[in-house]
Structures are given as structure tokens and as C-alpha cells.
Amino acid sequence: MQGVNLKLDEIRKAVIEMDDVKTAQLVNTALKQGLAPQDILNNCLIPGMKEVGELFTRKEYYVPEVLLASEAFYAGFNIVSPLIKSQSTEKKTKVIIGVVKGDIHDIGKNIVKVLIEASGYDIMDLGKDVSTERFIKAVTIEKPAVLAMSSLMTTTLVHMEEVIKELIKKKMRRNIKVIVGGAPVNEEFANRIGADGYAEDAMQAVKLIKKITIG
Amino acid sequence: MNILTIKKHGTFKVKKxxxxIDCLAKNGIPIIATCGGKGRCGSCRVRIITPQKPPAERETLFIPQSALKQGYRLACQHKITHDMTIDIPRLKKVKFTRLNANYxxxxDIGTTVIKGAAVNLKTGSAEKISSVYNLQNSIGGDVLTRVGASIDGKYDILSKLLYSSLKQLKNCLGIQKPAITIIVGNPVMLSFYLHEPVNGFAQYPFTSNLNKGIFLKNPPRYVFPIIGGxxxxxTISGILQSRMHKSGKNSLYIDLGTNGEVVLIRGKNIYAASTAAGPAFEGIGVTCGSLALPGAIDRVSYAKGALRFHTIDNKTPIGLCxxxxxxxxxxxxERSILKDNGRLKYAVPISSRICISQNDIRKLQLAIGAIHSGIxxxxxxxxxxPKNIxxxxxxxxxxxxxxxxxLVKIGLIPKGTKKVSFNKDLPLQGAVMAIKNNNIFHQVETIREHSIHIDLAAQPNFQEVFVASLKLAPWN
Known part of the structure; x- marks a missing residue:
């Protein structure tokens, strides 16, 4: 049993060490040894990426490290995820994310996305410069539990409010939690526009989603 | 109503x-607030002299304990609850002199600082150079905050603040009625100057109406056109002064300011981009940083196992420019205290009060990466x-x-560059040159016509290039 545990910890370490080849190799070996894909995801890949998120919060890791580590995470995730999907009956919480209209900066959003996905959510990424109509359309079709919007530019913040107003108008607001983030956003702004929450960084976003989707 | 007394400025009645920061703005008193008064930059520091509340948690993040004890607080975090007296330490005193000759x-209207030169029309030389803080800072430190404020109905206030700053600057220079005025600046500032709308800057793709130079009468003025975005x-003025557009060589122009413009000239073509480097190199948002003021550490060296430094005017160190x-x-x-991925082994003390932290490094890394990826x-x-530059x-x-x-070691410019030169005020110098030189307007239009504006964030491989550029290492 100890040998198996060692392998599990190695996978976690490979993610933190940003090694995509090693992560994939170790995941394959672990599967061959009969480990459940769900366990590999929950006990190795997700904790690994979570630690990366914490290193990022402490500024020990920076944008390049997080993106590289996310490649390692996905190298393992892409192997186990199809195996889990066919088995699992449990539905994952769905999150839609996007950068609002008029803003084409999306590196920050991409980091948030990885960490949300690595925490076991089903995430759909609408990309950048996303119009209010597209957000509404996606919510209508996908019915996610959470809508996450970000912006790096003060001047495009108005579109966050626009999306929320449109959700209210379409009577869709009650069924969805809306969270916002990005450099010019703060708690006060989130409250003012009627969002359900604001997160200062990527790890906070994950915690926030967990908090608001309980119950 | 409460009474607010500001040392050297007077007494003001303010609503409880x-x-x-809003009181200061309303009364036209310049204060820097890079983040737009959100408690995120720590630049709006003032000293409250009358009895006061203990500092908010935000304030302790930006102000060292010793300064907190002396009453330093952030103007954006402090609400007026009683009569108070404050001192704004960073303000310069305005001196008045009069120039008699024909000037x-x-x-150069910048977002943070507006620079001006009084130019002798006979000799064409700048006899006096002054700068004032752009009073628009009180509404927000960056252009986007001001564009946002304009859309929210503050356009007229911002316009008034800009013209008040210009009046201050003219007072400093001692010229009330210049024979001619040449105006350069960033697109948003030029729009405010010309009373043009700024809404086009609110979102991508960024548009404006300043694609041609504009002559104005009564009083006679010429406003430079913009390149785009x-x-x-x-930037046109800086290129003009550098003469790079005429050299026939491949050259690279970098403005190390908040907007971090980079321009590459190859043959007839002038490729230009702004990089959103942020104000880290102006010492803003970096806890150990400083503008290039007296006391700023402008040189650091390493000898005999210790860091040595030199400050501007040999004053007590206030931070690093x-x-x-x-x-x-x-x-x-070089000492491997910092890795090329930006990881700092430990916070490094520079002097008794100044210390560079991991967070500071990340801010600088971002600025360097922005310029590197732009190039x-x-x-x-x-x-x-790069080898052809x-x-x-x-x-x-x-x-x-x-x-x-x-510069090569940190990755700001590519290695193997044949010639690198530094010049403090190229844009202003270009404007000075334009005063005496009538055929310059033709050159300005030529530069503009040959310019190709590149929107960096819109490039499909931007993330990839940017992330790779965050490495603090030589490249070519």
C-alpha cells in the first residue's frame, strides 16, 4: 500500500513541478496498477493544482509557472477524465466564465479557469470580448450554477452590470450565482451591481464558488 | 459641514x-491616486495633523509603521468626520517669474505629469523647463479611470482640471501669452485638450478623431496627431526628435512610462504599440519604488559582499527609481538571489527603511515582460x-x-544591440524643436502616415509571447 501512496504523491509533485510528460506517464502507470481514475483526479491532480494556486497567491509562483503547471495538470486530466465521465453518475457543478465586452485581456481569466476546473467543476469558457447577448445565450442554453465575469479595464465594467440587469429582465437571475473579478473590480463594486460575490485572486474565486453553491 | 485646512493651500468647507480625496479633487488640489482612489496603490498619502482615527487595515499595507505614527494616511481611505488639518508632502511649491521676450x-501632456518648456523664438532653445502634476490625478491615476469617469458625467470636471494644471504650468514658466504653443501627449490627454469625446477609448477597438495634426487660432497652437490606439x-514627437525615421537604419524606440510605447522602424515603415507596462518603473505600486526625485536611489552596485547605492543629489534614500x-x-x-522566473529567495534590504519584496519583483517582472513582448x-x-536592430x-x-x-540581463531589450542611447525627455524636446522649425509639420504627417499601429493584446499568440517574455533573462 505504501508503494501506491508514493506513486500518488509523485503525481501531485509532478504537477507542482510543472512536468507534463512525467505527470502523464505517472498517471498511466497508476491506472495500469489498478488505481481508480476518480482517485487519481481527486487525490493527486486536484491537490497538486490547488497547491499551485496557493503558491500563486503567495507570489512564489507567477503567471508562467501557473500556466505550465496547468499543462501538466491537463496532461493527467485528459487521461482520467474520459474514464470518469463514462462511470460517474454524479453531475458536476457547471460554471461559465468569460471576459466582458470591449476587453481583450484574458490571461488572468485563463488562470482562474484552470483552477476552477482543477477543483472539480465543469467549466465552459466563452473567451474574451464576450457580448452581453452571448453571456445570456450561453446561460439560457447551458443553465450553469455560476456565471463568472472578469475585466481588466475600468471602462468595460459597465458590461458586468448590463449582464446582471439582463438576467433579471429575463427572469433568470434567481437560478444563477454571478461572481466578478479583475484588477479594477472590488467588493464594493460587486455589491453595487448586485453580484453574488467578488474574488481577489484565482484561489479566492474557487473558494467563493464553493461557498455560494452549497445548498 | 466640516472645516478642512490644507497646509500651504488654505481652508475649505466640506460635507461631513x-x-x-474627493474633497481635494473638488478644490483642485493635486494628489496622485494611481489606482483611482480604490486603496490599491498607496500613492495618495497625506499627513493628518489633527487627532485622528487608527489606520484602516488597507493603510497599514501601504504605509510603514513609522509613517503611520506620524499621521500618514491614504486620502482615498479617509472620510472626513470632524474638522481637520492635513499636509500634502509631495506637492511642489509654485514659483512665479515673468518672461518678457517673445516666447x-x-x-507634453502626460497622464501623471505635464511638462512644459518656454522656448526663445529667436534662438529656438528651451530656456526654462517645468512640470506640474496633472490635476486630473484626483479623479484617477490612469487614463482608463478618467475615460470611465467622463462617461459617468465627469468630462467637464476633467477638462477643467486639465486646463487648471496648464494654467499652473504657465505660471511656473512665466509665460501667459505664448506666441505659439505646440502640444504633444497621449491620445486621451490630447482629446481632453481639444474638447473631443473620449468614449472611443473605453473599449476595444480603441478609436479617436485625432488622426491629423490640428492648427488652432486665437491663441495660435498646433496639436500633434496620434498614431492609433x-x-x-x-511618441511621434519622440521619434521626430530622435531622428530615427531619417536614419535609414532599423531602430527601436522605447518609452519606459506607464503606457510603455515601443516603436520599431524598419525602412519606411514605423510599427508602433503601447504595452500597458504600468507605472512600476515610475516607482508606483512598488513598495521600494520612487519617482526620480532627490533622494531616489539611481545607482546600485555590489562590492565586497554588500550592496552599495547612490541617491539623486546625495539625499537620504527614499526609494529606488x-x-x-x-x-x-x-x-x-547575478548573485542568484533572484531566479530568472522571478522567484526571490528572500526580501532584500537595501537601506534601513527600503527593502525589495517578492511582490515588488512581480510588478517589475510584469512591466519588463510587457515591453519585451511588445518588442x-x-x-x-x-x-x-533582434540582430538586425x-x-x-x-x-x-x-x-x-x-x-x-x-537591461540585457533582465530581458528588457534584446542582446547584441549595437547602440543604445538614453534621453530623458524626447517627446518634450520634439515639441520644442517644432516651435522654431516650420517644415516640421510636414515631417510629423509623414511619420504618422508611415505608422502602423499594432494592438498587442489582439494578436492571436499574445498570451504565449507574453508569458515567455516574463522570463528575466537575456534574449534575442
Whole structure:
């Protein structure tokens, strides 16, 4: 049993060490040894990426490290995820994310996305410069539990409010939690526009989603 | 109603529980608030002299304990609850003198600082140079905050603040009625100057109406055109002064300011981009940073196992300006205290009060990466390589001469560049030159016509290039 545990910890370490080849190799070996894909995801890949998120919060890791580590995470995730999907009956919480209209900066959003996905959510990424109509359309079709919007530019913040107003108008607001983030956003702004929450960084976003989707 | 007394400025009646920063703005008192008064930059520091509340948690993040004890607080975090007296330490006193001869006025309207030169029309030389803080800072430190405020109905206030700043500057220079005024600046500032709308800057794709130089009468003025997006007349003016457009060489122009403009000239084509480098090199948002003021550390060296530094005017160190920060990063890299991925082994003390932290490094890394990736994308558009660059010209507020080896080591400019030169005020100098030189307007239009504006964030491979550019290492 100890040998198996060692392998599990190695996978976690490979993610933190940003090694995509090693992560994939170790995941394959672990599967061959009969480990459940769900366990590999929950006990190795997700904790690994979570630690990366914490290193990022402490500024020990920076944008390049997080993106590289996310490649390692996905190298393992892409192997186990199809195996889990066919088995699992449990539905994952769905999150839609996007950068609002008029803003084409999306590196920050991409980091948030990885960490949300690595925490076991089903995430759909609408990309950048996303119009209010597209957000509404996606919510209508996908019915996610959470809508996450970000912006790096003060001047495009108005579109966050626009999306929320449109959700209210379409009577869709009650069924969805809306969270916002990005450099010019703060708690006060989130409250003012009627969002359900604001997160200062990527790890906070994950915690926030967990908090608001309980119950 | 409460009474607010500001040392050297007078007494003002203010509504109870208004934010201090808003009172300052309303009364036209300049204060820097880079983040727009959100408690995120720590630049709006003032000293409250009358009895006061204990500092808010936000304030303790930005102000050292010793300064908190002396009453320093952030104007954006402080609401007026009783009569109070404050002192704004960073303000310069305005001196009045009068110039009698026939003078022209050259203006470079920046987001943070507005620079001006009184130019003798006979000799064409700048006899006096002054600068004032842009009073618009009280509404927000960056252009986007001001564009947002304009859309929210504050356009007229911002316009008034700009013209008040210009009046202050004219007073400093002692010219009330210049024979001619030449105006350069970034696109948003030029729009405010011309009473043009700024809404086009609110979102991508960024548009404005300043694609041609504009002559104005009564009083006679010429406003430089812009290149596109956020690349303005100040960049055209800087290129003009550098003469790079005439040299026939491949050259690179870098403005090390908040907007971080990079321009690559190859043959007839002038590729230009703004990089959103942020104000880290102006010492803003970096806890150990400083503008290039007296007391700023402008040189750092390493000898006999210790860091040594030099300050501007040999004053007590207040922080590091761009040239000092660049020296320091290079030394830390060399000593392996800093890794090329930006990881700092430990916070490094520079003097008893100044210390560079991991967070500071990340801010600087972002600024360096922004410029590095901008250069790379322009090189790609111009279908050329770093080795073909004959000359690099860097302008900005960096304190003293930058060290070329350090610039290469931290990855700000590509290695193997043949010639690198530094010039503090190229945009303003270009405007000065335009006062005496009538055929310059033709050259300005030629530069503009040959300019190709590149929107960096809109490039499909931007994330990839940017992330790779965050490495603090030599590249080519």
C-alpha cells in the first residue's frame, strides 16, 4: 500500500513541478496498477493544482509557472477524465466564465479557469470580448450554477452590470450565482451591481464558488 | 459641514463623511491616486495633523509603521468626520517669474505629469523647463479611470482640471501669452485638450478623431496627431526628435512610462504599440519604488559582499527609481538571489527603511515582460530579428543613465544591440524643436502616415509571447 501512496504523491509533485510528460506517464502507470481514475483526479491532480494556486497567491509562483503547471495538470486530466465521465453518475457543478465586452485581456481569466476546473467543476469558457447577448445565450442554453465575469479595464465594467440587469429582465437571475473579478473590480463594486460575490485572486474565486453553491 | 485646512493651500468647507480625496479633487488640489482612489496603490498619502482615527487595515499595507505614527494616511481611505488639518508632502511649491521676450510654449501632456518648456523664438532653445502634476490625478491615476469617469458625467470636471494644471504650468514658466504653443501627449490627454469625446477609448477597438495634426487660432497652437490606439503625439514627437525615421537604419524606440510605447522602424515603415507596462518603473505600486526625485536611489552596485547605492543629489534614500531598480534586479540575478522566473529567495534590504519584496519583483517582472513582448511582436510584424536592430533609443523618467548590460540581463531589450542611447525627455524636446522649425509639420504627417499601429493584446499568440517574455533573462 505504501508503494501506491508514493506513486500518488509523485503525481501531485509532478504537477507542482510543472512536468507534463512525467505527470502523464505517472498517471498511466497508476491506472495500469489498478488505481481508480476518480482517485487519481481527486487525490493527486486536484491537490497538486490547488497547491499551485496557493503558491500563486503567495507570489512564489507567477503567471508562467501557473500556466505550465496547468499543462501538466491537463496532461493527467485528459487521461482520467474520459474514464470518469463514462462511470460517474454524479453531475458536476457547471460554471461559465468569460471576459466582458470591449476587453481583450484574458490571461488572468485563463488562470482562474484552470483552477476552477482543477477543483472539480465543469467549466465552459466563452473567451474574451464576450457580448452581453452571448453571456445570456450561453446561460439560457447551458443553465450553469455560476456565471463568472472578469475585466481588466475600468471602462468595460459597465458590461458586468448590463449582464446582471439582463438576467433579471429575463427572469433568470434567481437560478444563477454571478461572481466578478479583475484588477479594477472590488467588493464594493460587486455589491453595487448586485453580484453574488467578488474574488481577489484565482484561489479566492474557487473558494467563493464553493461557498455560494452549497445548498 | 466640516472645516478642512490644507497646509500651504488654505481652508475649505466640506460635507461631513466625504472622502478626503474627493474633497481635494473638488478644490483642485493635486494628489496622485494611481489606482483611482480604490486603496490599491498607496500613492495618495497625506499627513493628518489633527487627532485622528487608527489606520484602516488597507493603510497599514501601504504605509510603514513609522509613517503611520506620524499621521500618514491614504486620502482615498479617509472620510472626513470632524474638522481637520492635513499636509500634502509631495506637492511642489509654485514659483512665479515673468518672461518678457517673445516666447513659444512646448507642452507634453502626460497622464501623471505635464511638462512644459518656454522656448526663445529667436534662438529656438528651451530656456526654462517645468512640470506640474496633472490635476486630473484626483479623479484617477490612469487614463482608463478618467475615460470611465467622463462617461459617468465627469468630462467637464476633467477638462477643467486639465486646463487648471496648464494654467499652473504657465505660471511656473512665466509665460501667459505664448506666441505659439505646440502640444504633444497621449491620445486621451490630447482629446481632453481639444474638447473631443473620449468614449472611443473605453473599449476595444480603441478609436479617436485625432488622426491629423490640428492648427488652432486665437491663441495660435498646433496639436500633434496620434498614431492609433493609445499611442499618441508624444511618441511621434519622440521619434521626430530622435531622428530615427531619417536614419535609414532599423531602430527601436522605447518609452519606459506607464503606457510603455515601443516603436520599431524598419525602412519606411514605423510599427508602433503601447504595452500597458504600468507605472512600476515610475516607482508606483512598488513598495521600494520612487519617482526620480532627490533622494531616489539611481545607482546600485555590489562590492565586497554588500550592496552599495547612490541617491539623486546625495539625499537620504527614499526609494529606488527606474535606473536603480534595473541595476538592483540585474545584481540580484547575478548573485542568484533572484531566479530568472522571478522567484526571490528572500526580501532584500537595501537601506534601513527600503527593502525589495517578492511582490515588488512581480510588478517589475510584469512591466519588463510587457515591453519585451511588445518588442517581440513588433519584430514579428516587421519580419525582422533582434540582430538586425542597429540602434535602440530609450526615453522616460529613469533617474540616471541606464546600464545597457543590466537591461540585457533582465530581458528588457534584446542582446547584441549595437547602440543604445538614453534621453530623458524626447517627446518634450520634439515639441520644442517644432516651435522654431516650420517644415516640421510636414515631417510629423509623414511619420504618422508611415505608422502602423499594432494592438498587442489582439494578436492571436499574445498570451504565449507574453508569458515567455516574463522570463528575466537575456534574449534575442
Amino acid at each position: 463623511s466625504t472622502k478626503l 513659444g510654449l512646448a507642452l 493609445f499611442v499618441g503625439g508624444d 527606474a535606473s536603480g531598480l534595473i541595476d538592483l534586479l540585474s545584481i540580484l540575478l 517581440k511582436i513588433l519584430l514579428h510584424h516587421a519580419k525582422t530579428a 542597429d540602434e535602440v533609443v530609450i526615453t522616460g523618467e529613469f533617474g540616471s543613465r541606464l546600464d545597457v548590460n543590466a
